[in-house]
Amino acid sequence: MGAWVSAECSCHSVIQNSTFKATEANPPVQLRVRKRRESRGSETDVASYSITIDTIGKSHLFPHTANDRGRTSHLHTAGAIRQRLPAKNVYYYRCPDHRRNYVMSFAFCFDREDDIYQFAYCYPYTYSRLQHYLASLERRNLDYLQREQLGLSVLDGVYEEPKWMVLNAIASFCPKEHNSGPKHNLDSCTSQQPIPAPVRSAFNGAEGPGLAQKGREQRGDVVQNSGKNGRFGARRLVLYLVSQRRRSRTHAHLDERLSVSPIGTGKLSSPIPKSRDQRAKIMYAFVRFLEDDMCYALPVSDVKDFQPVHKRDFDDQKVYVVLRGAGQPAKAHILALAESIEEFEHSIMQKKMKIPKMSNRNTVENHFGEERMPLRHKKVQSQEQQRASSNSSKSLAAVVARLERNAVNSCTEGEELDRLTTEEEEEQDEAVVPRVLYEELVHSYRQQEEEMRRLQQELERTRRQLLQQAKKLKEYGSLLTEVKELRDFNRRLQDVLLMRLGSEPMHDNGTQTIKAEVVEPISEPQEVCQEEANTSSTHSPSPRTVYTFNDGKVHLGGGIWVEEEKWHQLQRTQGDSKFTKNLAVMIWGTETLKNRSVTGVATKKKKDALPKPPLSPSKLKIVRECLYDRVSQETADSAEITQRLSKVNKYICEKIMDINKSIKNEERRESKLLIQQTVKMENFPYDGL
DNA sequence: GAAGGCTCAGCCTTATACTC
């Protein structure tokens, strides 16, 4: 079919206000109707349509509406007969054809194409809940409220006992946009709002003994006008209380019982029978004049157009015209009614009657010399101010906390009815929150708390991971620094090695150098390392030498200086062994060497031998470097160089043993010489003889 | 000055113990 449906919505549609109301121009929620290819038996003319509401998100649903099966059961249709759509025919699901948006779909058969069908997505308000609320209203003992049994409805052979309130007529006074259900109607009826209060007074007075003629005249107009604006009249409200299955019968019964026509078209029977004796007893009114806030107890006859029926038959918000002093009329509020002045005094002394503060002007004394600030008035005032200031910024947590507090209070009271009573009383001061909404808010709050805990745990875990990463990064930085140092050290070593390998003698311009004296001249010039410049002034500058000559000494490196002459002699020695041994004697001397070993390891040949102190590794290094310089000048074979250098320790060890051997031989020679001299001395006398 | 003998530093071998 593919046409838009004029889906008129009631004001208590779940989709707030008019969002559910589809129009052809700009449908906020699209109702797409598609004719189904089916028929109901022989009634082929009856069209069956599949109605789909596009992009209706979960936020549009009642909290408990969408169950686990994704269905909703609170769709209603109001055509000729108002009925509830079966849950099995209503579907709520994600539709792939609508980009996986939520879609509500239900099938419906339009019996008559010329009729107007209204679909309403209503918030459920159960009969039991309504009964509880009515009970709580009864306990408030409102003078303008009376509840009585109106009639019985037939429901499958079982007679219900619906009760009806005369306030149903006033329910229609509320504007359409505020009429969101039976409970709201009742709230509106029983409140002190500008519209219900005078109407209520007029209504009570119209059929009751205290109704003024003017009020009687106004009643019909007000009711009639309100009935035009209101969506649900009295009869519609009745429909909430009785069974729908016997609507016509029950309705007729109610009409008969009420003896009324539809609201605004006929007269109402007296819903609140009042005793004239009760009215007759009201003799005095305690009033406060607006002009000076003075309070007086005056006869009710001084109040213009005021004939109270009972002690609370007045509107404390209404401004009455009261004859004051010498018959001068003045505007005043009625604070209380009593049979006598003594009763006023007694009530004030017993603090049963509170005198509200009328204005913010300076303190004034009332007739009794007392000034009282009614607690309730003060509470309401402060709450209104607080509500006005913080209503917009009220957080979800605060709302939930309040709801939880109310729930706890209600649970401690035990009885459900008491809880409802308490709730209804509180509802006068605070916004009413449905229980389903409360439960949803609590559930949402719990979920958010859980989510917050989870996020906090995740945050803590992430923080620990960051700390570990930072620690690893720090370790990595130190390792990186160490690697860099090692790399630099290795590079330096490589440079030194390359320098050693590339340091060749040296002169190519005829200038004699030190090494040229001891080694054979090399035909080709080679690069020399200029790592250490020759600062000696006694020799011709040789950029190829690696040793520093200064003041007759040669610096071998590591702070080791040797005599230049001895160094020259050393260069003339042949063989690695002699070179190494002589260099060792030059560096350490024989006196040091005879008491040392190369590595400090004790000899194994003698079990009780004590280890001799080792030679300095740095000086050993110098010896090796000198030998390396020498060998590298003779050969470029690294293997040979390595092999020859590996004998440095051995050479030095041999030198040490040779020294010791020499010493021993010397001792032996001395001893032998001594023996020989002794022998000569012993033989001398014989020779002389 | 030449030849021979002696001395001893240097070198090599061997043995031992230890480490890798």
Add this chain to the structure above:
DNA sequence: GAGTATAAGGCTGAGCCTTC
């Protein structure tokens, strides 16, 4: 098992002295 450090002993040759 290979390599190393240490010690001891033997071999060699240069150097010195003596002798011729």
